[in-house]
Amino acid sequence: MKWTRNLVRIYDQKLKQKEDLFLLKSLNPKEKRLYEANLTHDSERLLAKELYNGSPSHQSYQSLKKSLSDKLLDAISLSQIGHPLQKQKSKLYRKLTAFYILESLGFRKLFIPLARKIFSQLLRNHMFYEAAGIGRFLSNHYAVYESDQKQAKRYNQEVLKCIDTYKKEVDIEWTYTQVQCLFLEKNFHECADQIKDFGDNHYPYVIQTGSVRMYAFYYLIRYAESVARHDLKGRESVCKEALEFLNSLSFNQVNMKSVFMFHLINTFLEQNELAKAELIIHTFLDESDHRSQLYYRYRELLFRVQLYQSKVEEVNQSFDYLKKNIRKMETVFSKDRLLIYEIYVDILNNRKSNFRKIHYNLNRVKQDKKGLHIPLLVGQAVQSAIYNPDKFIDRLDSLRQYTYRHLSEDEHERTRNFIKLLSQTGNNSEIDTSVLGNKKDQISNVSLEMINYKKLIEFVQLKYSSNLRKA
Numbered sequence: 351m352k353w354t355r356n357l358v359r360i361y362d363q364k365l366k367q368k369e370d371l372f373l374l375k376s377l378n379p380k381e382k383r384l385y386e387a388n389l390t391h392d393s394e395r396l397l398a399k400e401l402y403n404g405s406p407s408h409q410s411y412q413s414l415k416k417s418l419s420d421k422l423l424d425a426i427s428l429s430q431i432g433h434p435l436q437k438q439k440s441k442l443y444r445k446l447t448a449f450y451i452l453e454s455l456g457f458r459k460l461f462i463p464l465a466r467k468i469f470s471q472l473l474r475n476h477m478f479y480e481a482a483g484i485g486r487f488l489s490n491h492y493a494v495y496e497s498d499q500k501q502a503k504r505y506n507q508e509v510l511k512c513i514d515t516y517k518k519e520v521d522i523e524w525t526y527t528q529v530q531c532l533f534l535e536k537n538f539h540e541c542a543d544q545i546k547d548f549g550d551n552h553y554p555y556v557i558q559t560g561s562v563r564m565y566a567f568y569y570l571i572r573y574a575e576s577v578a579r580h581d582l583k584g585r586e587s588v589c590k591e592a593l594e595f596l597n598s599l600s601f602n603q604v605n606m607k608s609v610f611m612f613h614l615i616n617t618f619l620e621q622n623e624l625a626k627a628e629l630i631i632h633t634f635l636d637e638s639d640h641r642s643q644l645y646y647r648y649r650e651l652l653f654r655v656q657l658y659q660s661k662v663e664e665v666n667q668s669f670d671y672l673k674k675n676i677r678k679m680e681t682v683f684s685k686d687r688l689l690i691y692e693i694y695v696d697i698l699n700n701r702k703s704n705f706r707k708i709h710y711n712l713n714r715v716k717q718d719k720k721g722l723h724i725p726l727l728v729g730q731a732v733q734s735a736i737y738n739p740d741k742f743i744d745r746l747d748s749l750r751q752y753t754y755r756h757l758s759e760d761e762h763e764r765t766r767n768f769i770k771l772l773s774q775t776g777n778n779s780e781i782d783t784s785v786l787g788n789k790k791d792q793i794s795n796v797s798l799e800m801i802n803y804k805k806l807i808e809f810v811q812l813k814y815s816s817n818l819r820k821a
Contacts, residue, residue, distance in 0.1 A: 657801060
């Protein structure tokens, strides 16, 4: 039932349009009951018993699921949501579907004129794979049915060019996939020259084809090279060059632009240029569809900037939004991140977190070596120092051991130094925050530093000392 349930929920939450209730009206009573059950976590076993007095494997129940799924897929094909480019592509895909249906039925008088109309539209949108499929019908039609060899050869040449471009798109995408795999390795920062070679090898074909997808993957490879070299200025330059190219296009590649805007924001954040980052975030939010996942991701980035700076009022407002709209992000990882954020929101608001609930709901964090588990352990240690000093030493020991095993790289020096400062909590001597280093404070969407470490350690020391005085 999982696939059907996801299909129902995504349709109901993101694709259903209030003005179009055709699907819901077309459902028979049992299909409607199944639709509703998928929205309310009803037991599949009890539902099958209710509808057919059988088990979920009952043939009639399986047929019902298939019938509902087919109607949902038909409804999705008519969806009119998304930004302008998504809507434009959806319209083209509907025309393509109509073309192939008409072709399979043999209605040449209809499918050939339709093919001529959409072929040029596909090329303008750099949909080369789809254009090749349509173009081969046109070249055959002109050669065989209209005896127009000139037109037939023209379309055939276009088809071969589309196939060649598509093959090069597949090649560079596969190369970027290998780069992503390298990123997961401990020695990623030793792979900069290898990644540079990847980009150099593909560059002539990027220029030759002019494909938007080729350019996008090329810039992503160059960005990865800069990351491997710890070159923040190089990252900034690549993102700006990519955005300049994308802005020069005749059609608005919103999704691709958002990727490089996202990377550019993170780069500014890691250079402590928070004002520049916030400007880009607010600009994107003002121009974006509030219902999109991208909008949520940028609201999350804005929250991280606010949290890092300990802006309590703004943090509370942004966190309320993230909690209310978490359904826009379907991944477990997003929900886990929200649980970690809650710990730090509680710290700013002088609240003790319910760690029993947080641990119960976490799924992936304990398996994560360099992402969310350190902020979890740091948050626990900080709150222990403030609210439960008897457990502070145990929490601190767990944090030290985990850090020793998993955060040995130079890039985590600031976090290691923060933990050394945290171990001095309760000492009579004043804590020297200069041990955090002379580097600029860094923050990014994947950073371990949720609240500026300097502010956080000062806050802990103040609260801890205050508790001792009260005692």
